[in-house]
Amino acid sequence: MTQLSQAAEGITAPEMEAVAKAEGLNPEFVREGVARGTIVITKNTKHDFDNICGIGAGLRTKINANIGTSGDFCDLDYELKKLAMARQCGADTVMDLSTGGDLRHIRREIIGQAGIPVGTVPIYQVMVELAEQQKPFSAMEPNHLFEVIEQHAADGVDFVTVHCGVTQGALDQLRRQKRVMDIVSRGGAFLAEWILVNKKENPLYEQFDRLIEIAFKYDLTLSLGDGLRPGCLADATDRAQIEELITLGQLAKQAHAAGVQVIVEGPGHVPLNDIAENVKIQKKLCNGAPFYVLGPLVTDIAPGYDHITSAIGGAIAAAAGADYLCYVTPAEHLRLPTIEDVREGVIAARIAGHAADIAKGVKGAELPDLEMARHRRVRDWKRQIELALDPERAEQLHDASKSTMDDVCTMCGRFCSMKMLDKKLSQEKT
Numbered sequence: 001m002t003q004l005s006q007a008a009e010g011i012t013a014p015e016m017e018a019v020a021k022a023e024g025l026n027p028e029f030v031r032e033g034v035a036r037g038t039i040v041i042t043k044n045t046k047h048d049f050d051n052i053c054g055i056g057a058g059l060r061t062k063i064n065a066n067i068g069t070s071g072d073f074c075d076l077d078y079e080l081k082k083l084a085m086a087r088q089c090g091a092d093t094v095m096d097l098s099t100g101g102d103l104r105h106i107r108r109e110i111i112g113q114a115g116i117p118v119g120t121v122p123i124y125q126v127m128v129e130l131a132e133q134q135k136p137f138s139a140m141e142p143n144h145l146f147e148v149i150e151q152h153a154a155d156g157v158d159f160v161t162v163h164c165g166v167t168q169g170a171l172d173q174l175r176r177q178k179r180v181m182d183i184v185s186r187g188g189a190f191l192a193e194w195i196l197v198n199k200k201e202n203p204l205y206e207q208f209d210r211l212i213e214i215a216f217k218y219d220l221t222l223s224l225g226d227g228l229r230p231g232c233l234a235d236a237t238d239r240a241q242i243e244e245l246i247t248l249g250q251l252a253k254q255a256h257a258a259g260v261q262v263i264v265e266g267p268g269h270v271p272l273n274d275i276a277e278n279v280k281i282q283k284k285l286c287n288g289a290p291f292y293v294l295g296p297l298v299t300d301i302a303p304g305y306d307h308i309t310s311a312i313g314g315a316i317a318a319a320a321g322a323d324y325l326c327y328v329t330p331a332e333h334l335r336l337p338t339i340e341d342v343r344e345g346v347i348a349a350r351i352a353g354h355a356a357d358i359a360k361g362v363k364g365a366e367l368p369d370l371e372m373a374r375h376r377r378v379r380d381w382k383r384q385i386e387l388a389l390d391p392e393r394a395e396q397l398h399d400a401s402k403s404t405m406d407d408v409c410t411m412c413g414r415f416c417s418m419k420m421l422d423k424k425l426s427q428e429k430t
Contacts, residue, residue, distance in 0.1 A: 005259035007034035019054030040261040042117040047156035056290040061353035065091040074100035089346035095119040117158040138197035153218040163227035165244035174240040181231040188227020229268035249285035270296040276320035292324040306332040307348040318356030
């Protein structure tokens, strides 16, 4: 039985208990959310780990970190160091997006060392294998794609991105739309090429029942990919994006009825004023399924700082109801991320998610901020650093410029407002 099928029968599985404990919630709340499809627990029956992760309504906003090799830079040890950094900085899940080297070996090593849920995009492996045979992606046999998806599931992958909504109908809308950037999703572009060359429907859509069977067998969560997500502000919330989202909503309902957990992926590059509406549309069309957004990035002109543009958009999206933020690093649009890029990306996304959790009233979200304020009030630097989202950075900055007085920092020094007021208030008491 899957988590969803158990929840639907009134069974509170150990994983649901674990999520409830981690979130400080009643297990029945989690079970009901899983049964409705508004909460997913990303855990393959083949993958054992302790950090069980619940994603969805009423839970803390979760953060994903992408790692993985490329054809230009393939170093498994380096990717494992990125994994360690992502975990150290508080990522809830990680995705292996490798396209260089021995992909199955890399995937198995990451799964074995992750200690948290792992996701993949199986179509990347199909792309690489066809390229190694010097074949275009349009030569793909649908059986090959489904075999690779099952291989990922058998290896213990907890969730997979599958671009089921890139259909002939959605591509018709794309043609009419005349986008600035067309398709920026690699998986979406591969499938679009396959559809256009072969003049056939997307096999992930046409044979969705086959995908459901694989997912049910391993309790694999399907992350319905946004292959037509906007790659720039000018393309946001257009007909192609919405056409795909409508399809994903229908497929999410079908998967849920079959006992398979579903996440729906979202944009992308979206103007600040359109983000909340995008979340509302997704929640309406997809029956409240957890929403997984890349960013969203709120401007196109900040390469090198896209961890900031995405954190701005991510905070707004999560406050509006998005459940799951995929980090964006400073290297986005420029190169493969480094270990330091991973650190900055995770922390930026965690800031966004935490700010949103306070805004939407997630249980206990405001408590760390209250504790920080109390220790800041008395200039307790040790405890402030311990409470920081990035204690290492906080300590480095504080220690790099110390005041001659231990209880203040060099910003205000002897003119510290809290210290001066403390003195006056204590004099009044005496």
